[in-house]
Amino acid sequence: MKNRLLISASWCVTAFILAGGGVAGWRNHQAIARERSELERLEADASSGESPERGGRSRPSIQAREEVARDFARRLIKHWNEFPPKKEQGDEAVKGRLDLFIELDRLDSRQLKIVIAALRADVDLPEGERRTLVGLAINYLAHVDPSSVLEMAYSPEWRELLQGKLWGGGLVPSAIACLARKDLDGALAWLREHPEWNEKNMKRMLVEIVAKQDAKRALELADGDASLCYTLIVARPQSEWLSLLTAAREKAADASSAKGGKFRDTMLGSIASQLSEAGPAAAKGWLDQAALNEAEALAFLSGISNAQDDEHAGEWIDWAAARLPAEKISSDVWSIAWTWTKKDYKAAGEWLNQAAEGPVKQAVVKAYAEMVAYQDPEVAAQWAVTLPAGKERDRVLKRVRDEWTKKDEAAAAEFARKNGMEE
Amino acid sequence: MRRTFLLAVLPPVVALAVVGGGIDLQHRQMAELELRTKAFRSRVEREMRPAVPEKEAGVSVIDGKRIDWGKLLVMNEDGQSRAFNRVQRLLYDLSAEELLANFDQLASLDVPAEKKKEWEDLLLQMLGRRDPKRLLERFSEEVGVVSSPRRGVLFQAFARWSEQDGAAAAAWLDAQVMAGKLDGKSINWRNSPRVSFEAGLLRAWVNADPASAAARVGAMQEPLRSAVLGNDLLEWGCEAEKAKKIANLIRGVAGEAQAPQMLAESSFQRIARSSGDRQTYENLERLFQDIEATPKERDAVALYSLSVLLRDPKWTEREDVVSYVDGMRTWALSEAHGAANELTIKVLGQLGVKRFDDAAKLAIQYQEASGDDSVLVAFLKVNGLVRAHPAEALPLLERISDPAKREEIRKLFPKQP
Numbered sequence: 001m002k003n004r005l006l007i008s009a010s011w012c013v014t015a016f017i018l019a020g021g022g023v024a025g026w027r028n029h030q031a032i033a034r035e036r037s038e039l040e041r042l043e044a045d046a047s048s049g050e051s052p053e054r055g056g057r058s059r060p061s062i063q064a065r066e067e068v069a070r071d072f073a074r075r076l077i078k079h080w081n082e083f084p085p086k087k088e089q090g091d092e093a094v095k096g097r098l099d100l101f102i103e104l105d106r107l108d109s110r111q112l113k114i115v116i117a118a119l120r121a122d123v124d125l126p127e128g129e130r131r132t133l134v135g136l137a138i139n140y141l142a143h144v145d146p147s148s149v150l151e152m153a154y155s156p157e158w159r160e161l162l163q164g165k166l167w168g169g170g171l172v173p174s175a176i177a178c179l180a181r182k183d184l185d186g187a188l189a190w191l192r193e194h195p196e197w198n199e200k201n202m203k204r205m206l207v208e209i210v211a212k213q214d215a216k217r218a219l220e221l222a223d224g225d226a227s228l229c230y231t232l233i234v235a236r237p238q239s240e241w242l243s244l245l246t247a248a249r250e251k252a253a254d255a256s257s258a259k260g261g262k263f264r265d266t267m268l269g270s271i272a273s274q275l276s277e278a279g280p281a282a283a284k285g286w287l288d289q290a291a292l293n294e295a296e297a298l299a300f301l302s303g304i305s306n307a308q309d310d311e312h313a314g315e316w317i318d319w320a321a322a323r324l325p326a327e328k329i330s331s332d333v334w335s336i337a338w339t340w341t342k343k344d345y346k347a348a349g350e351w352l353n354q355a356a357e358g359p360v361k362q363a364v365v366k367a368y369a370e371m372v373a374y375q376d377p378e379v380a381a382q383w384a385v386t387l388p389a390g391k392e393r394d395r396v397l398k399r400v401r402d403e404w405t406k407k408d409e410a411a412a413a414e415f416a417r418k419n420g421m422e423e
Numbered sequence: 424m425r426r427t428f429l430l431a432v433l434p435p436v437v438a439l440a441v442v443g444g445g446i447d448l449q450h451r452q453m454a455e456l457e458l459r460t461k462a463f464r465s466r467v468e469r470e471m472r473p474a475v476p477e478k479e480a481g482v483s484v485i486d487g488k489r490i491d492w493g494k495l496l497v498m499n500e501d502g503q504s505r506a507f508n509r510v511q512r513l514l515y516d517l518s519a520e521e522l523l524a525n526f527d528q529l530a531s532l533d534v535p536a537e538k539k540k541e542w543e544d545l546l547l548q549m550l551g552r553r554d555p556k557r558l559l560e561r562f563s564e565e566v567g568v569v570s571s572p573r574r575g576v577l578f579q580a581f582a583r584w585s586e587q588d589g590a591a592a593a594a595w596l597d598a599q600v601m602a603g604k605l606d607g608k609s610i611n612w613r614n615s616p617r618v619s620f621e622a623g624l625l626r627a628w629v630n631a632d633p634a635s636a637a638a639r640v641g642a643m644q645e646p647l648r649s650a651v652l653g654n655d656l657l658e659w660g661c662e663a664e665k666a667k668k669i670a671n672l673i674r675g676v677a678g679e680a681q682a683p684q685m686l687a688e689s690s691f692q693r694i695a696r697s698s699g700d701r702q703t704y705e706n707l708e709r710l711f712q713d714i715e716a717t718p719k720e721r722d723a724v725a726l727y728s729l730s731v732l733l734r735d736p737k738w739t740e741r742e743d744v745v746s747y748v749d750g751m752r753t754w755a756l757s758e759a760h761g762a763a764n765e766l767t768i769k770v771l772g773q774l775g776v777k778r779f780d781d782a783a784k785l786a787i788q789y790q791e792a793s794g795d796d797s798v799l800v801a802f803l804k805v806n807g808l809v810r811a812h813p814a815e816a817l818p819l820l821e822r823i824s825d826p827a828k829r830e831e832i833r834k835l836f837p838k839q840p
Contacts, residue, residue, distance in 0.1 A: 021442025
């Protein structure tokens, strides 16, 4: 009796399990059928050109769009064969080429891939021209669908071409840049997975892209790398330089950051390179707000010196002389004066004629005399002898004598004799 | 009892296994289908995405023959770059007046100059193509300004005018010189606007009237004359016949002693325009062929252009640096024999600073191949090299066969404490 009861209960449980399973299985079966039919519908829509993602608006079918791409490739090749690019082209050739580029701009990713394949397979175009056109089309694809180009770079068919030095090795970086403009985090993730592309220039490119949109994020990305300061400054308007400098100053003040001081100084140098051309009078407003201390002003002056601008060289030398100890600026002043004399020796000479005596003027005299010696050793000699005795004076006198010898040996010898120079 | 228990437990267990297995299979099918659908959707979305929305591609800023510069300048970088072709295409259909009106409209916008620069240049390049004289007259106050942002466009326009009407272009240039607008400020005239204008005129005249071209440049004072002769006269794209005429002009004016260096300076831009070592050598060989270079000219051109290119120290970081250096020497030995050793010494000296062992290995290789110590000795004389690497340099010292030279180099080693 007990056994029969046990068997009956067992069959009841079994029936319950099978019934429950049947219901669940039937529901799953229906869901699978729905999903399958959805996939079939999507595939059919794609072939016919209906896109549910575009609100059901109609586009030409895949086949039709593929034909457009093939036709475009044929016309592009024909035009290139008819008007091979050379230095000077007639208006009609350029207009035709621009019309084709505008069409290229309208193609979608799938069509561009067809164009790229057609160009690559073409046998009529000379090798160099074919390479140029393939690179051009890949560049367009990078703008539309950068991930596709990055995938191509690792495909067996394209790996060698895209990762090699063709197209200046620039198509993969160009695709990364396009991806970064659309999706910075995506680009950074891709670079983490492909560290072979994550080099210095790549970081610079990303900082440049980000800096145009978001200074704070760019500053984070730069991570105290002084070589990226110029990129940051150039990307942002002058009105934001002070806040960038403030961030750099905070980094410099942070004792745990060893590179903070260099970052701040390089940022000041970069700002100086941008303000140099305007001259100190125009830069006064910014400089007053920035209230540079001595170390910062020296870093700024170094940037002025590197900028090699000659329009305001004298004014910048006066600016530095009025604010900074002469012994700390003589090297930068020499460098500014050297470039200034090279570019505009008359203006440098005029500055010398009215400059007050002292170490700053001496630094300018050294640069001026050494540079002018090449062209006019007699004038160089007149200035060189005004230098105080010492090694520097001897060096400048020697340079003047050597240059003079090339033009007039007797005059040079007389100059050497008068100044007690050894043979 | 045990049998009964088994008979009772077995059916539900089997049912559970069958139902569970079936449902699991369905879930797997479902998951796979979902994945396929998702991947398909994303592929379709990506592949069918139009290249760029039309409004971003510059269509919305062009209305007939009118360009909405204000709207264009607020577009993002990508949008502006895609609009470029459309705007450029439109400019080809505009008259000189219309181009200038567009320029004035663009210039009047209160937007930082650097944001307008690319578009201003495009407009002015087109104006220079359409009516170069008008462009030069419009910006006549800027023709001598070294820092003018329009200097490149002005030079291009003048070169075009010189091709179209050399006499009128020369008359305009002489008038600017007479008015003092093109006085040289730089000590050697390099980078001076007049040099670029004169070079543009010479390139045009050399085809039509080489004697007048030679007379014009020959009448110039030094250092203006050298600056003009060295100013990219043999530019990229210069046809072989014209290159030969230009080379002959340089030879005639500069004289035998100076001509090789002038040719070297004047051809540097076309040599440097390459994307790899092989291309650089091909550019050099093509030039040698075009101008029928003498051995001295070959040496000077190769030495100058390759030395300038070597100034960018990136090459010392190349993985294939040894074959790069070796390739350069092999090329020089074959095509510019007289420059081969000097070039080798330069390149080894630079390499030695960064990668002494590689440079030393090559110096030994060249000594053994040539049976001549000159490269090895010159390499060890490179400023500061031996002092920085005394231990590594010592075995090289012992390889020098001439005792006098060996002693000379030994003096460069740091003194023993």
